[in-house]
Amino acid sequence: MGLTSEGALARRIVAELRAAGFTAWLVGGCVRDELLGNEPKDYDVATSARPEQILALYPRAEQVGAHFGVVLVRDQAAQVEVAAFRSDYDYADGRHPGRVSFETDPRQDALRRDFTINALFLDPVSGEVLDFVGGRDDLRAGIVRAIGAPEARFAEDRLRMLRAVRFAARFRFAIEPRTLAAMRDLSAGIHQVSAERIRDELIRILTEGQARRGMELMDEAGLLQQLLPAVKAFQGVEQPPQFHPEGDVWIHVMRMLETMGRATPSLALGVLFHDVGKPPTFRIAERIRFDGHVEVGERMARGILGHFRCPGTLIEQVAELVAHHMRFKDVPRMKQSTLKRFLRMPNFEEHLELHRLDCLSSHGHLDNYDLAKKLHQEMPPEVLRPARLATGADLISMGLQPGPSFGRILAALEDAQLEGRVRSREEALALAAALHHEGL
Secondary structure, eight states: OOOOHHHHHHHHHHHHHHHTTOOEEEETHHHHHHHHTOOOSSOEEEESSOHHHHHHHOTTOEEEEGGGTEEEEEETTEEEEEEEOEEEEEEOSSSSEEEEEEOSOHHHHHHTSSBGGGOOEEOTTTOOEEOSSSHHHHHHHTEEOBSSOHHHHHHHOTTHHHHHHHHHHHHTOEEOHHHHHHHHHHGGGGGGSOHHHHHHHHHHHHHBSOHHHHHHHHHHTTHHHHHOHHHHTTTTOOOOTTTOTTOSHHHHHHHHHHHHOBOOHHHHHHHHHTTTTHHHHOEESSSEEOTTHHHHHHHHHHHHHHHTTOOHHHHHHHHHHHHHTTGGGGGGGOOHHHHHHHHTSTTHHHHHHHHHHHHHTTTOOOHHHHHHHHHHHHSOHHHHSOOOSSOHHHHHHTTOOSSHHHHHHHHHHHHHHHTTSOOSHHHHHHHHHHHHHTTO
């Protein structure tokens, strides 16, 4: 495994702090990942140096947590967080300690952390590991365990409950029974966490490759009912067996998440919410029906994502995935204008992938997927979105006034162009005149 620029910077910082007479170790997630044989995403250093002593060594560094003794050291594109050993006390807001005490003993620093697997210290030169909480044993056993009393760790920061789910899902670990029991007991407290922090954890859970496991663990811990009751409602909602032999809506969506693997946030959320409108529209007539579930689902998805303060671009893409996921069945019969508008939707590859997952997780037929993918690949952009043969300025020059009929005529002209019924500006203007005369 090659050393990243962040890894090289972290090792240099450890060496420089030690040369200055301080104790310094790699700590946290980077140690966990290295011991698991994974490449760390980022690096943290813990040291006996006080914040002012760290800043004296690195005067261009940035204090990102002055109260907590955290300094960000940068070197070109690489950056490493350097934190003084500390103990935390008096968590009043369910996130931040009201008081910290800087320490010289790494043991005290380990005891303030969340999970045993995240409280390991590594000497990058000798490979020595400091383990004060049994983290190495838990890594070997595949266990996520809170340090000390789990109730106390989760009271300090309720988001740690979702972090436990994320780590267990990502590494395919189990959550230690007492830790899981505390999560169930305290699950309602997750609402004390800001919507943005919850959103970021949920997206990580959904996109890191083990989304099904993540959702199932959230359900087991009581967090699914608290945060995503509309997804919890999937359970027990039957579907027509001729289209969904796999079972209810929950089983269907879980199968999709499992097949999906790593994904973009929009695709992952689109998969999770594509059938969110089914529970409220479920009824039995001559068979099980979900009339209007697409429209209902789009509104619900927008509402849920808005609640978690997702960016507008993300909300729009997920809403589009929900709104159009049933249209693939119509591809063989679509008019050319309708088909081309469908195929030219932004990020159409995600629409294709959602439909593929939908099919593989239900009836298994990919005919419409294969056809849509073939057409999308074969039609170049200039065919899907050709330059207009006639514009609004042309209509005005003909004496038409902007208004409701103006837009309808332009849409009809584009339909005719996409379908090959008009092929020149003259033909388009003649059609516009005829449509205006007919009172369109």
